[in-house]
Amino acid sequence: MANVQLPSFNTTPTDIDNSGMSELKKIVKHLLNSTVQLTEELTYLLNNLDTRNVNELNADIINAGTINAALVKIQTALMNGGFISIDDQGMKINDGTRDTMKVGLDGKPIMTGAEIRSKAGYPAVVMDPDGDLFGALKDQNNSIAIEADYAGAPRLRFDSGGQLKGSLNTILGGLTIDGIGTLWINSTGSIMLSPSTAVIVDWRKFKNSDGRNLGDALLNYATLGAQTDPSPTFNGGIPIGTQLVKADGGTVTWTGIPAHTHTQT
Structure with a gap:
């Protein structure tokens, strides 16, 4: 703090009452000088407030157009012990x-x-460290959220009407698509699947x-190990009864292809 020495005036009312004219003149001169010095000191201080004469300022409101500072420390209290601070480390x-x-x-x-x-209310984008998620909300009941830790794996979840409707996750090691209710896959073009192996449970x-299912349709067409229905006798394009000449000059009578069955595999 600056070392300011203000003028002092030690004359008492009793001194004035007991003084003659000569002494009164001296007192008035001393009072005048002290007043002038005090005015000059106060004028200078009020016009030059800085770190030399202000170390701490307590005030309810500070109005200023600009506050310039190399370092400033501001701390304000929030609910539940929270705070906002600005200091030499940042904000x-x-x-x-x-x-x-x-x-x-x-x-x-x-x-x-x-x-x-985006406005007061919804839509909103929320980062929630307690839920380890990042979400985009149309409203309170309709949202898309990225969960960093869903049973040890990340998940993208879809909520509609306040209910979970589906998700993408890797909880089983690979990518899993879960639909709660109906899962629609629509395309204006082709839908192409190219797996190394497709397992149909x-x-x-x-x-x-x-409503007809493919499993029953396949069962109606073939049963493993069963015999097919017998085929009718077929002439193979040669009228039955035709005499055919053998290589040795003899003949045989064509009887056609007899009725037969096949084992389904």
């Missing part, structure tokens, strides 16, 4: 349990929890629009 916002936003001296923000809304799950 920090804390919710009482963790820093939800930091801005270092490089000016780059790091956020671990926030709500970004139950052909009866494949149904057409009238």
